[in-house]
Amino acid sequence: GAVVSQHPSWVICKSGTSVKIECRSLDFQATTMFWYRQFPKQSLMLMATSNEGSKATYEQGVEKDKFLINHASLTLSTLTVTSAHPEDSSFYICSAREAGAYSNQPQHFGDGTRLSIL
Amino acid sequence: SQKIEQNSEALNIQEGKTATLTCNYTNYSPAYLQWYRQDPGRGPVFLLLIRENEKEKRKERLKVTFDTTLKQSLFHITASQPADSATYLCALKLSGYALNFGKGTSLLVTP
Numbered sequence: 001g002a003v004v005s006q007h008p009s010w011v012i013c014k015s016g017t018s019v020k021i022e023c024r025s026l027d028f029q030a031t032t033m034f035w036y037r038q039f040p041k042q043s044l045m046l047m048a049t050s051n052e053g054s055k056a057t058y059e060q061g062v063e064k065d066k067f068l069i070n071h072a073s074l075t076l077s078t079l080t081v082t083s084a085h086p087e088d089s090s091f092y093i094c095s096a097r098e099a100g101a102y103s104n105q106p107q108h109f110g111d112g113t114r115l116s117i118l
Numbered sequence: 119s120q121k122i123e124q125n126s127e128a129l130n131i132q133e134g135k136t137a138t139l140t141c142n143y144t145n146y147s148p149a150y151l152q153w154y155r156q157d158p159g160r161g162p163v164f165l166l167l168i169r170e171n172e173k174e175k176r177k178e179r180l181k182v183t184f185d186t187t188l189k190q191s192l193f194h195i196t197a198s199q200p201a202d203s204a205t206y207l208c209a210l211k212l213s214g215y216a217l218n219f220g221k222g223t224s225l226l227v228t229p
Contacts, residue, residue, distance in 0.1 A: 004161075032214075041221070043122075043207070043221045044217075044219045046212060046216045049214055049216055091159075093161045093162075095161075095217075097215050105167075106164035107164070109162045109163070112159070112160065112161045114159065
């Protein structure tokens, strides 16, 4: 089946550091990838939609200059949290939509990245 | 605004019983609805998709119903097992292909 790999799975860093999270589709090409954030006991909240070769589309309230998204290839999207602060600590999850998939086909999710900012 | 509501309280049931989880939505006219399973510290895993013209869908011990008049979906796990303990998420499509998730219902199946 389609596998999405997310790296790293856990990162702890100091306030002010920039952190890069990678999302890779291992056995399929993903024209679209999505980045979600999940706080404890809350639902996954969409942050941005990333399309290969174009600028990401951010949801209302998500700072595009703080959460930099790059989708340079059909198998890799990266999310960089710039100058991270403790309030950015959360569980970040990516998902990928297979190229050519019908609109009603499920997405494939990575296993998430736990980000803790001290 | 579009909202998805799931039982906010955890559901505890005994092994072998049927678990029933509820998903209600407002301000949506979805063409389909999806259910995912999420284990602690992991990403969601797709379980079932049901279309608006389908009343019921089954997959092994799982059954999903979809009532577009009531704006509700029910998710059933029959003959539940401790391994079924997880959080179950209901999801509807946002604009484009992104998903809007409910908060999820935590299910605990005890031996």
